[in-house]
Amino acid sequence: MSSFWKLVALGAVMPAAASAADLEIAHWWTSGGEAAAVSEVARMFDERGEHRWVDGAIAGGSGTARPIIISRILGGDPMAATQLNHGRQAEELIEAGLMLDLTELAEAEGWRDIVTPVTLLDACTVDGRVYCVPMNIHSWQWLWLSHQAFEDAGVEVPTNWEEFVAAAPALEEAGKVPLAVGQQSWQSNGTFNVMSIALGGLDLWRQVYEEKDADAAASAGMAEVFAGVDVARRLSAGSNVQDWNQATNMVITGAAGGQIMGDWAQGEFAIAGLVAGEDYSCLPGLGVNEVISTGGDAFYFPVNRDPAIREGQxxxxxxxxxxxxxxxxxxxxxxxxxxxxxDMGAANDCMKRGLEILTRGDTVPDLAMVISPDTQGQIEDLMVEFWNDFSMTPEDAQARFASIIASAD
Structure with a gap:
């Protein structure tokens, strides 16, 4: 008997079992690797025979899906469960009483003892009550490298960011785009955030984002970050693709030397049949500062009066x-x-590196956990402009960034 049904029998979750329910599950996992992963979860859930997974995938990524999801919940047409990222995105929905309280289930199953790092569960907790279940840990801090691209260019596969930049002329000479970056704003902003830790260091990152220190944002250390981003935007100038997985495909096919992207890119490499360490390499922290963020995905469950739906949730x-x-x-x-x-013994080499870093505790919270969506939006707008307007100098961009941090919440 599962932990859940033991709770039902004890009356800890529901006073009595209800009938099976069709559960609409909203998410934005639509790329090849993502769809394969979520399909497996759905299959396993349906095989339990208790309730049925009705897939509610929304194409376009989190920027498209999240507003639709929140609009439906606020409009009284909620799904049974929805993906959201760890952070402060659901605070207002929880405060409005629109999310199911999972505290009794979390306590009965000992989530606080099994979730690592526990900050992921803390991100689900408001006023001591648990409102979401952490699903995974996603870290942004990876540089993915195409072995084919570097072989075609006649240079060794880099082991750090400095070597990657040094190899860029050879890649360009071979007709490769050194750094693949999609045109969506969150991608350029994510690249900036990765470089903030990799090139600026963890202490500076904490000063800027956790302490909201405007002087640190205007410091010489942060100037090095903006200089690095200036290089990155120039190396990516030829990657005329939109979606992140299209940029990943440039690495998979050898059209690009590398991509700064979260570890979700591994799903695309797996679907393409590429082997970590043989066909592609990964550099956590750009091979400079091996620190990973512990963000990721969680599922929330909008309040529903139907007892069958609630039991299914x-x-x-x-x-x-x-x-x-x-x-x-x-x-x-x-x-x-x-x-x-x-048992994660089947993990590939890159995933094992991530697990090692996680075990060492060399982690930082995801950016969404330490700054508000408004502050994050302002930084994203700045990065979009900086990434696309080469007349904006790194110094100008840094000055505007420091001003945003000065009023950050």
Missing amino acids: LALASHLIAPDTQVAFNLRKGSLPVRTDI
Whole structure:
């Protein structure tokens, strides 16, 4: 008997079992690797025979899906469960009483003892109550490298950012785009955030983002970051693609030397049949500062008066954090599991590097956990302009960045 059904029998979750329910699950996992991962989770859930997963995928990524999801919840047409990123995105929905309280289930199954790092569960917690189930750990801090591209260019595969920049002329001479970056704003902003830690260091990152120190944002250390981003935007000038997975495909096919992207890119490499360490390499922290962020995805469950739906929501929450689900999903997704008491022996070389860094504790919270969506939006707008307007100098961009940090919340 599963932990969930033991709770039902004890009356801890529901006073009595209800009938099976069709559960609409909203998410934005639509790329090849993502779809393979979520399909496996859905299959496993349906095989339990208790309730049915009705897929509610929304194409276009989080920037497109999140407003639709929130609009539906606020408009009284909620889905049974929805993906959101760890952070402060659901605070107002929780405060409005629109999200299901999962505290009894979390306590009965000991989520605080199994979720690592526990900050992921803290990100689900408001006023001591748990409102979401962490699904995975996604880290942004990776540089993915195409072995084919560097072989075609006649240079060694780099081991750090400095070597990557030095190899760029050879890549360009061979007709390659050195750095693939899609045109969506979150991609250029994400690249900036990665370089903030890799080139500026962890202490500076904490001063800027956690302490909201405007002087640190205007410092010489941050100037080095902006100089690095200036180089990166120039190396990516030829990558005329839109979506992140299209940029990843440039690395997969050898059209680009590398891509700064989160570990979800691994799902695309797996679908393409590429092998980590043989066909592509990964540099956590750009090979400079091996630190990873511990953001990722969580599932929230909008309040529903139908007892069958509510029972299904709790069954789904239990399923998402169960050991077999965590293994199956994260191996396909390329993300790290939220629990360490499971066998990840089948992980590839890059995932194992991530697990080692996680075990060492060389982590930082995801940016969405330490700054508000408004501050994040302002920085993203700045990065879009800086990335695309080469008349804007690194010094000008840094001055505007320091001003944003000065009023950050």
